[in-house]
Amino acid sequence: MNLFAEIRSLVTDSLTALAAEGVLPTGLDFAQVAVEPPRDPAHGDMATNAAMVLAKPAALQPRAIAEALAAKLMLDPRVTGAEVAGPGFLNLRLAANVWQGVVKAALTEGLAFGKSSAGAGRRVNVEFVSANPTGPMHVGHVRGAVVGDALARLLAFSGWDVTREYYINDGGAQVDVLARSAYERYREANGLEPEIREGLYPGDYLIPVGEALKAKFGTSLLDKGEEIWLADIREIASDMMMEEIRGDLAALGVKMDVYSSEKALYGTGQIEAAIKALRDMGLIYEGTLEPPKGKTLEDWEPRVQTLFRSTAHGDDVDRPVMKSDGSWTYFAPDIAYHYNKVQRGFDELIDIFGADHGGYVKRMKAAVSALSNGKVPLDIKLVQLVKLYKNGEPFKMSKRAGTFVTLRDVVEQAGADVTRFMMLTRKNDVTLDFDFAKVLEQSKDNPVFYVQYANARINSVLRKSREAGIDCSDAALANADLAILGHPAEIAMAQKLAEWPRLIEIAAKGNEPHRIAFYLYELASEFHSLWNKGNDDHSLRFIQEGNAATSSAKIALARATGVVISAGLGILGVTPVEEMR
RNA sequence: GACUCCGUAGCUCAGCCGGAUAGAGCGACGGUUUCCUAAACCGUAGGCCGCGUGUUCGAAUCACGCCGGGGUCACCA
Structure with a gap:
């Protein structure tokens, strides 16, 4: 259940109806019509820009469209208010039972709540880590591993058929x-x-x-x-x-589906075949590259090399696939490897690279574009550096000084769950600070703790309720009289839950797993807030002494929140904890 | 020199498929307890969203140009 999608459908259906009635012209494109939570909750529960987006193509005043749409929407029992505001926004208020329905949906759908079918079963290959097999993984590899794995889980949750793959650079x-x-x-x-x-x-x-x-x-x-x-x-x-x-x-909790070996490409004709495919397209030629400008290479000398015309597919210069001595460059097997992925029938490819491979992005995209006739998109996520801190002091890694920090060191000191969550609290293209002291701190400084604490509180409520003899199974809670959840603070909690499916859609669309970590933090914040309101106003407590019906409804809200927290942590690959003690 | 990422509150960062009065945490100040426990909550203060031009009904968000910082830059992987 995705409430925002449902209301958006309601809006577009209403617009279609208005067109049929002659109020709007027919054949309008609704692609730009959005239904979003308003920035300021005082504006309402949801807002749509439909009138403003359609004003021009319909050649009508935005407010006129908005008013007609408002009247139409008010016919739906879910809509209790539709108010034109500002330049033509339409602010909607939804009936309390709509939000209560979200709580019920979370309880009946369980961990599948928010799951989307956007991927439609299409096949996506996520290649990540791909470290040289020359030693144990160090801290620099951890972020790529976590981002790749969380992305894979996110896409699977969004209806993609996901393959996690590691390309072993064992050929060089x-x-x-x-x-x-x-x-x-x-x-x-x-x-x-x-x-x-x-x-x-x-x-x-x-x-x-x-x-x-x-x-x-x-x-x-x-x-x-x-x-x-x-x-x-x-x-x-x-x-x-x-x-x-x-x-x-x-x-670290990462499991690959496929390990592909670079070495295995040699001597099998695969590299030759990939290069031949490019050659057949007229994209391979013998030539000499210009020296890079601005950077003085002392040993520069013009050389005739076999080049890939990557500029035909958006690169800045053509790239060598063969060295002057006739052996392949690293790029050649990489082309063959990506060709292999295309031939395996993936609908989309994703590579997670370290930021030092930034210069590699355009040529790789060019190769995939050429080899798939532009049919298979390749998204490359560059993961920036992780800066280590110990007690607030920057910590330099050096192999010689013996201060080489391995993945094992990090996991042993911080734990896999904490490490994973922290690695996802930044978007991939920003450097990330990782302070060993801070990540273990139990305070709201530490987002992992903060989210886990909310979950622990929820589980505590469930535990106590069970002891009090209340049936806390999801089925029983889903059948509670949720109309009791009418307090603004409770509605606000349910509204936050309603954003979950939408958040998943946005995160999956942009391949941005970090959004989940931020959402979970906000969700936990909403929950802690509600919890504390129970201190002042005992009617907001989850357990209402001597009133099983009311308790069940409120516990249902807590449990629904717990379900979403668990689902969210699951996508991040973090284990939800039941108690903090 | 080219490519690329970043530049948002004192600090660390969200937001960026265009939307209303730009958000969070930390730090500062003031207040509230205990259903998991003040490990949390509430409030106050704090902003030319690096600068400029353009596109648009509307720009932190898109385009272009600057400025500042990181990364990368033929026969390494």
Whole structure:
């Protein structure tokens, strides 16, 4: 149930009726007609801009349209007031039972309340994390992981068929470095002094890899050159790192549906096929790029390379797919990988990248646009940096100083739930401060706590009510006499609940999971406010001593709020807590 | 130099598919208790929405140009 959508339908139906009566011209486009909560609640319960949007195409005064529409809307029993205001807004007041109906809907629909079918079962692929398999995940990866996972959940809730995917960058030079680093640990495992040269990965996490290599190869590789062992060790080491990464993701509550390997693209003709597809479109050519202006490259020299004409699809310059020595650039397998996703039949692709990949967006979109004939949209979300703080002091990460903060560190110190929520309290394109001291604080400074506290209060009410012998099943509460919920504070609570389905629609449309975190905060605030009003006005308390009917209605409101909080936290991947003690 | 993101209250940030008097938290000041507990609530103060031009009935929101800050910038991934 989406009340805003229902009222919008009522508005457009009324407009159609007015057109049939000759009051309005026929054939008007209602696409711009919106029904929204007014900024100022004093204006009413809902507002529509219909008259202003249609004034011009209908060649009528906005107020004339608004008045005709108002009269029409007043015929519907749900509408108790329709008032023309300002330049032509139509402010609507809805009957109390409409809002009470929202409470009932939340109780009967449960966690499915607010679910939308906007996705219509279409298939969307959300690619995120995609870290190199060269070590455990660090704090920088956490935000992308959380945003991607929450987005995936949001889209699933909105009726999309979602695939979560991790692209393993195991094809490039950095896995060679991993292999060489692991080889040193293998020597170490055999009692030799490891030579962790400049450029190798020094982390302790490779020691177990060395042990594993010793267990498998004994001493047989000790006196061999890398041409003998590189390929084998590369595979073993990156497999072990991927195991580590899967564990890291699991600790954060993230589960991928598909792991795709870059390396697996090589030698299978997939890269060649993707490039050929572009070549057939006339988008591949041999050429020389101009040096970038303004930035002096000392070793710049003109080179003939195989280039992708990405400028034909909105990029600023064409991009190399092949190096001057004839090997593929990183971009080539990436094109092949996205081509693969297109061929798998996805209706939409989403990539979550770190902000340092900003320069990559246009070329990737160009490639997907070309390879899908513009049919498959690719949305790329750039996730900005996370700045770590400890006790208010900025905390610099350094591998050398041993202050390297891993995902595990964060999860162990803050907990997966808190980490996830905090990572979603900013929109993706803004840097985020993460203060270890603050996220654990139990006060309204900390939005996670604030929302969880509201839920704990709700559960406390339910617990006490059950002890008092009231049937608190959702079915029983849904059948309570909800007409009792007539106080403005209670109606306001129900109105906030009514926004939930609309919020989901907006968040899913823009791929913006952070909106849910903000909404939950507002919802919790509304609830805490209502709760405290019960201190002054005991008739607003949820449990009304000796009056089971009244109690049931009020408890229903609390429970409905709890349902939405649980649903919202569920999309964020956060576990709702029952009590705070 | 190009591309991109950001610029909203003292601070940290929402809002930005155009809508009415621009919101929240923190910080400051004043007040209210206990159904989960003041871990919360209520109120007061605080704003050329970076600047300018344009589009529009209407611009924090859209377009363009500046200014300031972050990120990125051929054969790294």
